[in-house]
Structure formats: C-alpha cells, structure tokens
Amino acid sequence: xxxxxxxxSWVICKSGTSVKIECRSLDFQATTMFWYRQFPKQSLMLMAxxxxxxxxxxxxxxxxxxxxxxxxxxxxxxxxxxxAHPEDSSFYICSAWGPSSYNEQFFGPxxxxxxx
Amino acid sequence: xxxxxQDPGPLSVPEGAIVSLNCTYSNSAFQYFMWYxxxxxxxxxxxxxxxxxxxxxxxxFTAQVDKSSKYISLFIRDSQPSDSATYLCAMSDNAGNMLTxxxxxxxxxxx
Numbered sequence: 001x002x003x004x005x006x007x008x009s010w011v012i013c014k015s016g017t018s019v020k021i022e023c024r025s026l027d028f029q030a031t032t033m034f035w036y037r038q039f040p041k042q043s044l045m046l047m048a049x050x051x052x053x054x055x056x057x058x059x060x061x062x063x064x065x066x067x068x069x070x071x072x073x074x075x076x077x078x079x080x081x082x083x084a085h086p087e088d089s090s091f092y093i094c095s096a097w098g099p100s101s102y103n104e105q106f107f108g109p110x111x112x113x114x115x116x
Numbered sequence: 117x118x119x120x121x122q123d124p125g126p127l128s129v130p131e132g133a134i135v136s137l138n139c140t141y142s143n144s145a146f147q148y149f150m151w152y153x154x155x156x157x158x159x160x161x162x163x164x165x166x167x168x169x170x171x172x173x174x175x176x177f178t179a180q181v182d183k184s185s186k187y188i189s190l191f192i193r194d195s196q197p198s199d200s201a202t203y204l205c206a207m208s209d210n211a212g213n214m215l216t217x218x219x220x221x222x223x224x225x226x227x
Contacts, residue, residue, distance in 0.1 A: 006159075034214060043204060043219045044160070093159050095215075105215060107152070107159040 002028045004096045006108035013084055014116055021079045021111045023094030029074035030096035034105065035067075038091040050077055074098070084115040119143055122205055122218030131227050135192040139205035139218045142186065146207040146216070149181050151190045154202045154220070163203075164190060195225045 003026040013019050023033055032051050036044040048064075050056040050071035058064045066088075068080040077096075081088055091112050095105040122139045129135055137151075147168055152160035164179035166172050166188075172179045178191040188207075192199055205218040 004159075041222075043217045046214055049214055091157070104150075104162060104165055106162070109159040110157070112157065 002026075002096070002104075002106040004030075004094065004106045004108040006092075006094060006111050008111060009109060010112040010114075012114045012116065015085050016083055018080055018082045019084055019113060021081075021092055021094075021113075023077045023079070023096070023108050025075050025096040025098070025106070028096075028098050028100050030077070030098045031074065032097045033071055033077040034095045034097075035069060035077075035079050036093045036095070038093060038110075040091075044093060047079075081113065084113070086115045089113055089115045118219075119216050120205065120207060120218040123221055124219055126222040126224055128224045128226060129195055131195060131197060131225055133195050133225070135190075135195050135199070135223060135225075137190040137192075137203050137205075137221050137223070139188050139207075140186055141188075141207060141216075143207075143209070143216070144183075144186065145209040147210070148208040149179070149188050150206045150208075150215070151177075151179055152204040152206060153199075154204060156201075160204055192223075195223075197225050197227050199223060200225050 005024045007022045035047045047062045048056045048058045056069035071077040093110040095107045097105045120141045149166045151164040154160045169183045176193045180189045202220045204220045206215040
C-alpha cells in the first residue's frame with residue numbers, strides 16, 4: 001500500500017504555544033487529506049477535510065481558527081494547533097487519498113501531542 | 117444512535133481460535149466498507165476493503181458485507197497473538213469521501 005508519513009511522531013509543548021504537524025504522502029499524489037483526532041481508547045474523530053489548493057472543510061465543533069490546516073501541495077498537508085492547551089493533548093492522525101490510490105485512504109502513523 | 121455501531125470488547129480468545137468482528141450501520145448510502153487494524157499508539161492499517169455486498173478473502177482474513185441487513189463482518193482464522201489490536205470498521209458513500217468509523221473492538225489473542 002501507499003506510504004503516508006507524519007512528523008513529528010510525538011511532541012510535548014507548553015500551554016499557549018503553537019505546534020505544527022506535517023503529513024506527507026510519499027509515493028502518490030494526495031488530492032484530499034483528512035485530519036483525525038483520537039483520544040485514549042476511543043475511535044478516530046474526523047476534524048477536517050482538505051483538498052489541495054482549497055480551504056479545509058471543518059467538522060462541526062472543530063474550531064478552524066485553532067486548528068489551522070494547509071494543503072498547499074499534492075504531497076503535503078499541515079495541521080497547526082494554535083495556542084495549545086492541555087485539553088488539546090491527543091493523538092492526531094492524517095490520511096491521504098488520491099485518484100491513484102485505488103479508492104483507498106492511507107493513514108499516517110499518528111502524532112502524539114502532549115500539552116503541559 | 118451512532119451511524120456505525122461496533123462492540124468495543126475487549127474480546128479475548130485463545131491462540132488458533134476463529135474471531136468474528138462485526139459492525140452495523142444505519143446509512144444505506146454507504147458503499148465502501150473497510151476494516152483497519154490499529155496497534156497501540158500507531159496509525160490504522162488497512163486490512164480489508166470491500167465495495168458493495170459480498171465476501172472478500174485475504175489469507176487468514178475474510179470480510180463480509182450484507183447491505184440488506186446493514187451488517188459487516190471480519191473473520192480471522194487461526195488467530196495469533198500478533199493479531200492482538202483494536203479493529204476498526206469504516207465506511208463511506210463514495211471513494212475518497214470521509215470515512216465514518218465504528219468505535220473499534222479491542223481483540224486480545226492469548227498464547
């Protein structure tokens with residue numbers, strides 16, 4: 001299957017700082033990338049959908065000014081958690097889809113964010 | 117009622133057992149059905165992908181979709197301790213569209 005990477009794999013930051021998470025599709029062009037959040041022992045919750053070159057579409061209840069998503073190229077999307085607080089601590093996972101990914105979404109390995 | 121229901125488990129079985137994991141859903145527009153395996157602190161890994169109704173087999177894994185009953189299953193034969201993980205069903209109404217996930221079933225295979 002296709003490879004999607006995320007960086008960093010884990011990050012610890014102080015409350016009030018901003019954190020950027022990168023999601024890259026390494027071997028196919030991802031026209032659409034999805035960002036999920038997963039709390040311990042819970043399922044994935046979709047935060048937003050981003051199409052290359054367009055503004056992201058956020059799910060209800062997700063603050064777009066807090067979770068900034070940029071999908072500037074067909075291989076890279078970024079999620080920036082602005083003014084992070086302890087309640088933002090979670091596992092953030094991206095997935096990527098493109099016409100050549102044979103109708104499948106491929107997931108990254110996730111980024112664990114801990115806000116102190 | 118959630119759009120996709122999945123028993124959270126945990127499901128504990130002895131090594132070698134046949135495991136049956138299931139999801140029910142309410143949205144009749146779903147056409148693409150997937151099973152993901154997720155190890156602790158890792159991203160989900162696609163196991164099986166099925167379009168519409170029917171069966172699909174891949175090694176020890178068999179996926180079944182019954183759209184008339186809005187019910188999907190994943191069977192694992194000859195289960196191994198390495199199969200211990202959380203299994204997530206997911207579905208979509210169109211390729212490339214957002215996935216709707218079940219809550220996940222935690223499986224433990226004991227040697």
